[in-house]
Amino acid sequence: MYGLQAISAHNGWAISVVGITIVFTGLVLLSLSIAQLHKILDLWENRHNLGSLKERLLKKNQPEKILSFTEQQKESAKQFKLLARTMDDSFALPKLLRLAEVSGLNAPHSSLALLLESGIIKSEESGFFTWDREMFMKIVQ
């Protein structure tokens, strides 16, 4: 018997498909398990610090507190946004405050404090500040 007939008669198709599937499954499982191995070992080596790690994880998983703004505060935030747009991506806070005062914005100090508290204005390590568009969208719009 030759050809496709011989393959079918000896169950060749099934043996090949199942065979390659088993080989693949074996190596995929092995690959997945050894990919996690160093993480498990890290955990094991730092098992004494697991408490603080748990705290950090909990903190990380806690939902971000999003402040709710009044209509007036929202309006003030929109005006600050326009001012921030006239500046570079990273800006100095006193400069923004001065601009707000010059522009005649209502209660610039407390508005700025609110924007900082809500995370719309974020500080950088360099001492400058940036405008977080995503946070602004979440809170104001």
Added chain:
Amino acid sequence: METLFIDFFQNTGIFLCDYRNIIMIIVGSIFIYLGIAKHYEPLLLVPIGFGMLVGNIPVFEGLGLGIYENNSVLHYLYYGVTQGIYPPLIFLGIGAMTDFSTLLARPVLMLLGAAAQAGIFITFLGALALGFAPNEAASIGIIGGADGPTAIFLTAKLAPTLIGPIAVAAYSYMALVPVIQPPIMRLLTTRKERLIRMEEPREVSKREKMLFPIIAFLLCCFLAPAALPLLGFLCFGNLLKEAVVTERLAVAARNAIIDTVTILLGLTVGASTQGNVFLTSSSVGIFFLGAISFCIATAAGLIFAKIMNLFLKTKINPLLGAAGVSAVPDSARVVQMVGQREDPTNFLLMHAMAPNISGVIGSALGAGVLWSFIR
């Protein structure tokens, strides 16, 4: 006195010689030449080549000289081949000399070793289509794994009469890796792909290396218990190496044991290629299918690497796919060679060792699976 002289003459090799013995002696001499002059797998080709000379000296039956005579020395040594004793011992040595760091650093490369095993199963189908029995077809297909000990082991279990041609085909193609693989690699990859540089692998801890052989053994052997003799010895050898406290045993496994077994295996496999047994139409078919199997395995690894690149953020050099066949470390060396032809400052050898080693595990798993299906 004249009768004695005639009797003696009738027992000489010159009188008993057959054209098939001459052909095999020429083939054996070519093997020795390739091993010594061209450095193609000398540790394998020289013993096999000399074994061919030993096996093709014509002797008359009854003296207990030939490898197929029950009471001959060669027959006892050949017992290690026919009973599948030598291959696990070779795997022990391979395990004791292999560093699995690159595999542990980038486990995703293991999939390339799995993909290359497609050659085994496609050739199995091809051999069935050409009229070979399932046990013979499985033994022929395993040549695509490019792993001599695995091919011998499976053939000893499934089709002992084909050990000679299959072992010679497997080792010949392993030796010819630098000749067979590069054209396929260039054909299936673009220059741009061959120039891809691999990311530096992460540092792997000693504890990871120590745990790997245990995890690999348990996982693979629970899945395919028939792979136990090969994978068990491979992982045990590696554990001896990584455990540090068993360094003496590891040294014995990677030096004395593997060297002794390689000599015995090479010599007896070579000697089993007696012209009248070896030069048959099925041997020609085995060589033909073995070459196809090897080419398919190489191509499957390369194509799978290209497919992986469609999904990976950090692209891998698809040449690594060719190292999925388990000719350790030859196919990894070929990847390095082909990669450096395009960019001499691109070092792929270390990365290619990962699919290469997973190819060894994959082909042992493949052999185990075939053995359990076709008992």
